[in-house]
Amino acid sequence: xxxxxxxxxxxxxxxxxxxxxxxxxxxxxxxxxxxxxxxxxxxxxxxxxxxxxxxxxxxxxxxxxxxxxxxxxxxxxxxxxxxxxxxxxxxxxxxxxxxxxxxxxxxxxxxxxxxxxxxxxxxxxxxxxxxxxxxxxxxxxxxxxxxxxxxxxxxxxxxxxxxxxxxxxxxxxxxxxxxxxxxxxxxxxxxxxxxxxxxxxxxxxxxxxxxxxxxxxxxxxxxxxxxxxxxxxxxxxxxxxxxxxxxxxxxxxxxxxxxxxxxxxxxxxxxxxxxxxxxxxxxxxxxxxxxxxxxxxxxxxxxxxxxxxxxxxxxxxxxxxxxxxxxxxxxxxxxxxxxxxxxxxxxxxxxxxxxxxxxxxxxxxxxxxxxx
Ligand SMILES: CC(C)(COP(=O)(O)OP(=O)(O)OC[C@H]1O[C@@H](n2cnc3c(N)ncnc32)[C@H](O)[C@@H]1OP(=O)(O)O)[C@@H](O)C(=O)NCCC(=O)NCCS
Numbered sequence: 001x002x003x004x005x006x007x008x009x010x011x012x013x014x015x016x017x018x019x020x021x022x023x024x025x026x027x028x029x030x031x032x033x034x035x036x037x038x039x040x041x042x043x044x045x046x047x048x049x050x051x052x053x054x055x056x057x058x059x060x061x062x063x064x065x066x067x068x069x070x071x072x073x074x075x076x077x078x079x080x081x082x083x084x085x086x087x088x089x090x091x092x093x094x095x096x097x098x099x100x101x102x103x104x105x106x107x108x109x110x111x112x113x114x115x116x117x118x119x120x121x122x123x124x125x126x127x128x129x130x131x132x133x134x135x136x137x138x139x140x141x142x143x144x145x146x147x148x149x150x151x152x153x154x155x156x157x158x159x160x161x162x163x164x165x166x167x168x169x170x171x172x173x174x175x176x177x178x179x180x181x182x183x184x185x186x187x188x189x190x191x192x193x194x195x196x197x198x199x200x201x202x203x204x205x206x207x208x209x210x211x212x213x214x215x216x217x218x219x220x221x222x223x224x225x226x227x228x229x230x231x232x233x234x235x236x237x238x239x240x241x242x243x244x245x246x247x248x249x250x251x252x253x254x255x256x257x258x259x260x261x262x263x264x265x266x267x268x269x270x271x272x273x274x275x276x277x278x279x280x281x282x283x284x285x286x287x288x289x290x291x292x293x294x295x296x297x298x299x300x301x302x303x304x305x306x307x308x309x310x311x312x313x314x315x316x317x318x319x320x321x322x323x324x325x326x327x328x329x330x331x332x333x334x335x336x337x338x339x340x341x342x343x344x345x346x347x348x349x350x351x352x353x354x355x356x357x358x359x360x361x362x363x364x365x366x367x368x369x370x371x372x
Contacts (some may be wrong), residue, residue: 001094001127004068004086009117009296013111015070015084022071025080027051029103038139039101040161048060062087067096072115081106084115086123086131094129100145112142116149117183124179134160134172139193140248143173150184151175153253173249189254189277191315198311199264203303208247208258208272215260215269216240225290228326229352230359254280257316261304263295270295273304275312275321285312289335295332302338306371309339313368320367324351327362336364340372 008015018026030033031046036042042345043050062069062085069085089096102111120131133151135142154176159169177184198205208216219225220256221234235243247258256276263270271291278286287308291301305323312318323341325332333343341364 001066001091001096002122002168003063004122004126008070008118008122009075009253011114011243012075013081013114013118014073014075014078015115015118015122016061016073018069018071018083020052020055021078022055022080024049025047025103026054026083026212028084029080029101030054032104034104035101036164038142039099040164043163046121047115048190053138057167063083064103065089066091068119070115070119072100072102072111073244081111082115084112084119086119086128094127094130095132097132097134098123098326099133105232107141110148112145116145120149120177121183128180131177133175133177137173137176137246137249139172143175143249143252145186146175147186147252148184149177150181150186151177152181152186188252189280189316190251190275192251193311194315198259198307200303200307202264203270203300203306203307204262205259205266205273205304206262206331208244208260210245210247212260212269212272213237213241213244214245216272219271219290222293228290228329230324230353230361232354232359259304259308261289261291261295261300263300268295268330270300273308275308275316277318278322283317284315284322285318285320286322286324288323301332301335305335305339309366309371313371314338322366323364324361325364327360333362333364336366338372341366342370 006017027048030042034140035042059069066089067086069083071080072082072084073079074081082100086096086098098116100112123131133146154174157172157174157341160172162169195301196206205327217240220240226232226234250256254277256274258274260269261271261273273286273289275287278284287305289301289305309321312321323336344365346361347361347363350361351359353359
């Protein structure tokens, strides 16, 4: 890995050394709550003295340690827009870690994506073979930058980072781009919903969000909802909060799309549904759904599954959907049949049940041609 140049040009951004004119903008960006939350090494609280020490000592020291820390500047005005750098180099593996922040005023217009692309291209040209990018699960904006810059989700680094408050540790998601990977954007298994929602005028589906946690806890701890999941054990409040908090991340990594079912007329939440990719190479996904009691018996579940299936076969490009059900759950079977699913088979003892028992799984399946 040979030394990177002092200046790297990108699309609408220039990567250059930090200088003291960047002091005020650096102090503002690093004191910003998002930067404080998501970049663990940034001093807290952050003062102008910290910015001065970063510009005069911290950033130059990154090079001495085998990495680099560039100021991301507007090429027309020279104004500071952010920072992008390489750290934790592993020379034996020709690998490094890429990281960035953007000043609050410059966010949401492609600065981080352009800077990450430019630095990745330069690093690969100077002998790096593999770049890692580590994000918190809650940091969807950063995960979108990773995807836009050609990085692929590689998994979870469990307890990879100490909490700022001390004591605890948290997981980091690992995103990777190799020197011969295309520059991006990375194709996602689960694209965003058009305008953030799917609707047939009666029912609207939208991505589950952190604020849905209490409602989801109420729904998924109902005895009849628990009885229809495997194993039939109610989730903890923390598990449901995590599920809602990580819904955008799980969607971005292509693991599962979790959606809220909303009654379109009243805007009231009626239940939830989800689509998980069960076999990516075969183009197969699986759907699940549950409604709050007040919304049952009105065709909302059928409408929700129909909308979800149409999206799965359309924008998500799946070729086959399945749904596993408890053999006695005839209301659920009726929903699936109304959408066009057919009974495919009884998988005996497929699922874990209570006290070491096993449960049968009655599987339904749908091909695009069968969707009603
Ligand atoms: C993460 C961060 C660097 C993004 O910078 P940015 O210049 O706004 O990013 P871009 O404009 O290149 O946007 C890239 C994507 O993020 C999305 N995005 C931007 N802000 C978002 C937000 N608040 N929530 C969700 N997505 C967001 C954009 O829509 C875009 O997605 P798309 O490619 O799917 O359209 C910036 O929010 C930041 O400085 N955060 C604090 C520090 C940080 O988190 N650093 C990364 C640590 S891993």
